[in-house]
Amino acid sequence: MKKNVTTDNCAYWFIAPYYIFFLLFVLFPIIVNIGLSFTDFNLKTISFAGLKNYADLLQDGLFWKSVQNTLIYVIFTVFMTLILGFILALALNNAALWGTRFFRGFIYLPYVTSMVSMSMVWLWMYDPTHGVFNVILEALGFDARQWLYDEKLALGAMIVMGVWKGVGYYMTLYLAGLNNIPGYLYEAASIDGAGYLQKVFRITIPMLRPVTFFIVITGVINAFNVFEQVNVMTGGGPMNATTTIVHQIYTRAFTEYRMGYGAAEAVFLLLIILIFTLLNFRYGNQGQDLDIG
Numbered sequence: 291m292k293k294n295v296t297t298d299n300c301a302y303w304f305i306a307p308y309y310i311f312f313l314l315f316v317l318f319p320i321i322v323n324i325g326l327s328f329t330d331f332n333l334k335t336i337s338f339a340g341l342k343n344y345a346d347l348l349q350d351g352l353f354w355k356s357v358q359n360t361l362i363y364v365i366f367t368v369f370m371t372l373i374l375g376f377i378l379a380l381a382l383n384n385a386a387l388w389g390t391r392f393f394r395g396f397i398y399l400p401y402v403t404s405m406v407s408m409s410m411v412w413l414w415m416y417d418p419t420h421g422v423f424n425v426i427l428e429a430l431g432f433d434a435r436q437w438l439y440d441e442k443l444a445l446g447a448m449i450v451m452g453v454w455k456g457v458g459y460y461m462t463l464y465l466a467g468l469n470n471i472p473g474y475l476y477e478a479a480s481i482d483g484a485g486y487l488q489k490v491f492r493i494t495i496p497m498l499r500p501v502t503f504f505i506v507i508t509g510v511i512n513a514f515n516v517f518e519q520v521n522v523m524t525g526g527g528p529m530n531a532t533t534t535i536v537h538q539i540y541t542r543a544f545t546e547y548r549m550g551y552g553a554a555e556a557v558f559l560l561l562i563i564l565i566f567t568l569l570n571f572r573y574g575n576q577g578q579d580l581d582i583g
Contacts, residue, residue, distance in 0.1 A: 320560065326553035333547050343554035353555060355530055356538040359445060363534065364513040367452040372505055374453065375460030376498075380490070382461070383468050394465070398458035405455070409522035412451050413438070416523070438524050441531035448532055451519055456512070460505050467501035468494070507570040511563050535559050 330339040347353055378397060382390050400408060415422045416437040424434035437447045471494065479489050495502075517536040520526060526533030526541070533541075535555065543552025 323553045323556050323560075326550055327557050329550045329553075331549040331553075333549065336550075339550055343551050346551065347554050347558065352530060352533070353535075353538055356533045356535050359530075359532060360514060360516070360534045362445060363449055363452065363516055364510055366449045367456070367513050368506060368509040370449070370453045371456045371460050371509060372502070374457045375505070376464050376502075378457065378461040379464030379468055380494075383465060394461070398462055400455050401459040405518040406522055408451070408455060409519040412519070413523050416447055439528055441529045444524055444528060444531045448516075448519060448523070451523075452513065452516065456509070460509070463501055463505055464498065467498045471497045503573065504570070507566050511566050514559065514562055514566075 327343055328339060328341070330337045330342070382394050382397075384390060414420070418424060418434055418436050418439065421437070423437065428434055435443060438444050475493050475497075476489055479493060484492070515536055516534050517540065520532050520534055520537045521540070524532045526537050536559065539552050539555045539559065542548045542555060
């Protein structure tokens, strides 16, 4: 009995650093931020503002513009990454084919590369004079585009980069899911005369539903936090065409020094992320049914 108690105590000591880190660097900052959202804090003075920041937030056209941009970015990025990741996983599922492992690693590489570094590369690729995209367009006889300086194109350009950055990760999740689908299901379908597309739509997609749900939830949460490429490549421009919620939080808090107002915007984002996190816990079985680990 004494040995069991000692073992339990050791287990608590092992997990203590995680909980200490969580309390100090996650929970405590969230509580402080919520408190700041009810104040008028500008690094010099602080005073209680009640619900004024939230009332101003509801009437802030620029903030709702950032919400609109973020929603567009989330919808298109998650949807396109989901589809491309699934198609690539199907194409690269056979490890026996020549070059499969190379292409898997090559496609996955952008996901583990620094977003700031990749933003600098894509900033050059979108350059209106020497960018690779305009060089290709001009070689094909088309006019060059102001990718990051045209308010009709800038957000789309950011979406393309976001898809390129994340597709390798989703492909990897789908590959793991494909490897866990029992082979006898496909064998039985072949005996019944099912073609390739019938197998995909009647076996593969339904069996990958938990993986797909996990990808959608985590993808939405990550996309709502888009900031680095916006800050590096466009600064939220042109004409606020690419400003996002996180970029607005950064601008209000650390450029205009309206800490209280920025905190209120952060609480708004926290509520959105919390909703999707609860959905993941409620319907995604906390990732335990994915069989991808």
